[in-house]
Amino acid sequence: MTEDRLQDSNERLVEKKRENPIWCPGCGDFGVLQSLVKALQDLGKTSRETVIVSGIGCSGRMPYFIDAYGFHTLHGRALPVALGMKKSNPDLTVIVVGGDGDGFGIGGGHLPHIARRNVNITYFILDNSVYGLTKGQSSPTTEIGQQTKSAVAGETVRPLDILGMLLVYRTSFVASAHTANRPRLTEIMREAISHNGFSAVHIYSPCPTYNKLMTFDSLRETAYTVPDDHDQRNLSAGLQINFEHNGMIDGIVYKEQIAEIQEESNLAMTRKDNFKKLVARYV
Numbered sequence: 001m002t003e004d005r006l007q008d009s010n011e012r013l014v015e016k017k018r019e020n021p022i023w024c025p026g027c028g029d030f031g032v033l034q035s036l037v038k039a040l041q042d043l044g045k046t047s048r049e050t051v052i053v054s055g056i057g058c059s060g061r062m063p064y065f066i067d068a069y070g071f072h073t074l075h076g077r078a079l080p081v082a083l084g085m086k087k088s089n090p091d092l093t094v095i096v097v098g099g100d101g102d103g104f105g106i107g108g109g110h111l112p113h114i115a116r117r118n119v120n121i122t123y124f125i126l127d128n129s130v131y132g133l134t135k136g137q138s139s140p141t142t143e144i145g146q147q148t149k150s151a152v153a154g155e156t157v158r159p160l161d162i163l164g165m166l167l168v169y170r171t172s173f174v175a176s177a178h179t180a181n182r183p184r185l186t187e188i189m190r191e192a193i194s195h196n197g198f199s200a201v202h203i204y205s206p207c208p209t210y211n212k213l214m215t216f217d218s219l220r221e222t223a224y225t226v227p228d229d230h231d232q233r234n235l236s237a238g239l240q241i242n243f244e245h246n247g248m249i250d251g252i253v254y255k256e257q258i259a260e261i262q263e264e265s266n267l268a269m270t271r272k273d274n275f276k277k278l279v280a281r282y283v
């Protein structure tokens with residue numbers, strides 16, 4: 001990077017890149033991209049302090065379309081890569097983007113450990129209830145009865161409860177949103193990114209090509225808006241709301257108060273101190 005470009009990226013707010021995303025027309029991921037860029041801009045984040053880390057899937061292409069640092073990692077491995085980035089450079093705003101298959105199929109083992117470490121990163125789960133990139137097989141969130149390439153007579157295995165998992169893993173900030181309500185999605189993204197601790201947002205992002213059941217209209221009609229008087233600090237209230245509405249929710253479900261947070265990344269030493277300590281062990 002030239003000096004001019006470096007200086008520029010220090011000051012330039014995160015923007016969309018000029019190249020057009022190659023998602024199918026009508027894909028929900030376009031809306032996620034718009035909201036994510038807007039949320040980062042609203043928070044005054046610059047290209048140089050922001051990194052978008054993704055797994056593999058249609059959703060995993062997100063870093064290509066955002067003018068910030070980006071890392072398109074391996075299928076299911078975005079969270080551990082993001083953890084490493086945050087640990088080695090705590091000043092970075094680290095955003096992870098991945099699909100339902102990526103995060104809850106092959107990558108499902110990472111989530112509880114990131115949550116219990118309470119690393120200060122934000123995870124946006126783009127759930128279309130299908131493996132989009134590999135052309136429409138069932139995913140861990142495919143509904144019973146949904147026809148997919150791997151369940152042509154309809155899925156028979158019940159889907160995972162994503163919000164329930166995030167809550168019982170004690171994720172420090174848990175929200176659910178959908179791409180049919182973009183202003184709300186942007187607002188929730190802003191709150192998630194600002195939260196000091198591990199934050200996760202389960203986003204319903206329709207795949208019109210391979211999942212005919214999840215549509216923008218169906219999301220608009222069925223998503224339950226979390227009321228203003230919901231007690232975000234109350235984990236059981238969060239679990240209850242999720243149980244009652246079967247995860248079809250628009251809003252913040254749980255938010256740990258900052259004072260209660262024992263954030264591991266804050267407790268961790270800086271890179272320099274770590275290095276000094278390591279050297280001291282051998283001299």
Ligand SMILES: Cc1ncc(C[n+]2csc(CCOP(=O)(O)OP(=O)(O)O)c2C)c(N)n1
Nearest residue numbers: 056057058059075099100101102131132133
């Ligand atoms: C180790 C490994 N196994 C399998 C694959 C094939 N693969 C690529 S994307 C994908 C699933 C994508 O589904 P999801 O994570 O829901 O993302 P979407 O495309 O729906 O956004 C699979 C199985 C791979 N790339 N790497």
Ligand code: SF4
Nearest residue numbers: 023024027058132207
């Ligand atoms: S296959 Fe589905 S998820 Fe992938 S780009 Fe097309 S509409 Fe989007």
Ligand SMILES: [Mg+2]
Nearest residue numbers: 099100128130
């Ligand atoms: Mg998917």
